Amino acid sequence: xxxxxxxxxxxxxxxxxxxxxxxxxxxxxxxxxxxxxxxxxxxxxxxxxxxxxxxxxxxxxxxxxxxxxxxxxxxxxxxxxxxxxxxxxxxxxxxxxxxxxxxxxxxxxxxxxxxxxxxxxxxxxxxxxxxxxxxxxxxxxxxxxxxxxxxxxxxxxxxxxxxxxxxxxxxxxxxxxxxxxxxxxxxxxxxxxxxxxxxxxxxxxxxxxxxxxxxxxxxxxxxxxxxxxxxxxxxxxxxxxxxxxxxxxxxxxxxxxxxxxxxxxxxxxxxxxxxxxxxxxxxxxxxxxxxxxxxxxxxxxxxxxxxxxxxxxxxxxxxxxxxx
Numbered sequence: 001x002x003x004x005x006x007x008x009x010x011x012x013x014x015x016x017x018x019x020x021x022x023x024x025x026x027x028x029x030x031x032x033x034x035x036x037x038x039x040x041x042x043x044x045x046x047x048x049x050x051x052x053x054x055x056x057x058x059x060x061x062x063x064x065x066x067x068x069x070x071x072x073x074x075x076x077x078x079x080x081x082x083x084x085x086x087x088x089x090x091x092x093x094x095x096x097x098x099x100x101x102x103x104x105x106x107x108x109x110x111x112x113x114x115x116x117x118x119x120x121x122x123x124x125x126x127x128x129x130x131x132x133x134x135x136x137x138x139x140x141x142x143x144x145x146x147x148x149x150x151x152x153x154x155x156x157x158x159x160x161x162x163x164x165x166x167x168x169x170x171x172x173x174x175x176x177x178x179x180x181x182x183x184x185x186x187x188x189x190x191x192x193x194x195x196x197x198x199x200x201x202x203x204x205x206x207x208x209x210x211x212x213x214x215x216x217x218x219x220x221x222x223x224x225x226x227x228x229x230x231x232x233x234x235x236x237x238x239x240x241x242x243x244x245x246x247x248x249x250x251x252x253x254x255x256x257x258x259x260x261x262x263x264x265x266x267x268x269x270x271x272x273x274x275x276x277x278x279x280x281x282x283x284x285x286x287x288x289x290x291x292x293x294x295x296x297x298x299x300x301x302x303x304x305x306x307x308x309x310x311x312x313x314x315x316x317x318x319x320x321x322x323x324x
Contacts, residue, residue, distance in 0.1 A: 003033045004138035004173070006040040006080065006129075009057035010048060013064045014199035015272065016184035016192030019240055024142045024178060026069045035075040036136045036304060037065070039297075042080045042087070042128060046121045047111075062293050064203065067282035072296045080132065082301030085308040089131040090124070092315060096160045097127055106149060114195065130154035133173050135308045140176040145183065146191075151175040165318040170311075184240065187216040189233045200237075203283050206273045213269040214262070223260040234264040241271035 005025060007017070029035050039061050041054060048054050058079060070077055080086065102108070102123055112118050133141055133154050141151055151173060158170040183191050186198030193199065200212050216234050221227050229235040229251040239247055250267070253259035286293055316323055 001033050001139045002137055003028050003035045003140050003142065003176075004037075004133050004136050005142045006038045006043070006132055007061055007065075008040045008044045009054065009061045010044055011057060011194040012060065012199075012201045012203065014192060014194070014201050015237070015240070016186065016199065018068070018202055019184050020144050021142060022065065022068055024176070025065075025075075028140075028142065028176075029069075029071060029075050033140075036138065036307075037070065037075055037077050038083075038132070038300075038304070039079045040132070043125065046119060046125060047116055059290065059293060062297055063283055063286040064279075066286060066293065066296065067279045068202075069279075072300060076300050076303045076307075077296060078300030078304045079297050082297070083135075083304050083308050085305065085312045086128070086131050086135055088312060089135050089308075089315060090128045092319060093127050093131055093157050093161060094124065096164050097157055098160075101153060101156060102126065105153070107146075126150050126153045127157065130157045134158050134170045135311045136304070137171045137307070137311060138173045139171065141173050142176045145177055148175050148177065161315075167318045169314050169318045185233050185236050187212065187233070189217055200272065202276055203280055206269075209272050210266070210269040213265045213272070216261075216265055216268075218261040221261075224257050226257040227254045227259075227261075229254040232261070232264070234261055234268055238264060238268050238271070241268065241275055 003025075005021065007021065013022070025035065025037055039058050041058055044054055044057070048057070062077075062079075065077065066072070105123075105126055108123055108125065111122060116122060129150050130153060133151075134157075141154075143151060152175075155172045158172050161170055162168050186192035186196055187200065188196065188198045190196050190198060200209065204212065213234075216237070218232060218234060232254070235250070235254065238250060242250065250259075250264065254264075315321075
């Protein structure tokens with residue numbers, strides 16, 4: 001199967017990014033699928049207009065993915081803007097996209113409600129996302145549950161294009177969602193997100209991680225009283241890191257009383273630091289060797305362009321566009 005997914009370089013990666021997406025990417029790579037993973041810097045322009053900030057964030061995501069186990073020999077890893085064909089395909093899809101389809105976009109409405117300017121880029125985001133997917137003939141797209149509508153829009157657009165030009169030119173993708181890790185709670189109980197400032201960063205120091213875990217919101221149940229593990233943000237995060245046996249043990253301590261939220265937060269910080277210790281060391285090494293990271297992205301871009309151009313040759317021919 002051919003897998004495609006992208007990540008916006010919008011800030012420091014966090015625990016929600018790992019369990020909601022990155023871990024899946026690595027697992028799909030390990031299963032031998034043909035994987036295309038890109039850093040969506042075109043998409044980032046809908047909300048980020050800081051040149052230095054975008055460059056730094058792009059490098060951070062690249063180094064982080066490599067540190068966490070993405071293998072550039074087995075996956076094509078690249079930056080979105082290194083494949084200009086995707087912008088060309090976006091325009092062509094725009095020409096068959098019903099305005100009503102974009103008006104149904106819940107993500108656009110949510111972002112406007114949160115104060116983002118109502119730009120054409122923000123409105124057209126799903127069309128560019130569709131171009132990102134179909135230009136690589138992707139079969140599966142790993143996404144969070146909140147992105148499922150965009151995959152449905154991609155299928156709608158690919159179907160519209162194929163029917164308009166009378167040929168099965170574009171492959172219709174399917175969403176790949178793992179429900180149990182699709183949403184990771186932040187320190188305030190909402191979905192972990194940079195926009196909510198409720199994240200636990202992957203590449204923070206052990207001390208910073210401990211401090212952040214101690215800030216997780218809990219109720220005021222006294223130390224000695226029984227507690228419900230199923231209604232606790234800390235316990236929800238612990239289930240992502242601890243072994244089944246330890247989770248069962250901690251749940252028993254919750255219900256018995258005498259085990260405080262502070263104990264659980266401390267254990268969570270220990271588990272997070274243990275899980276990402278080797279990745280943090282690798283990340284530090286990559287920061288000292290940026291040329292390697294840039295070389296990986298350059299080679300990934302070259303490979304991605306070859307695939308994208310083959311798709312565009314089919315698209316142009318079906319549309320009647322001549323290339324001299």
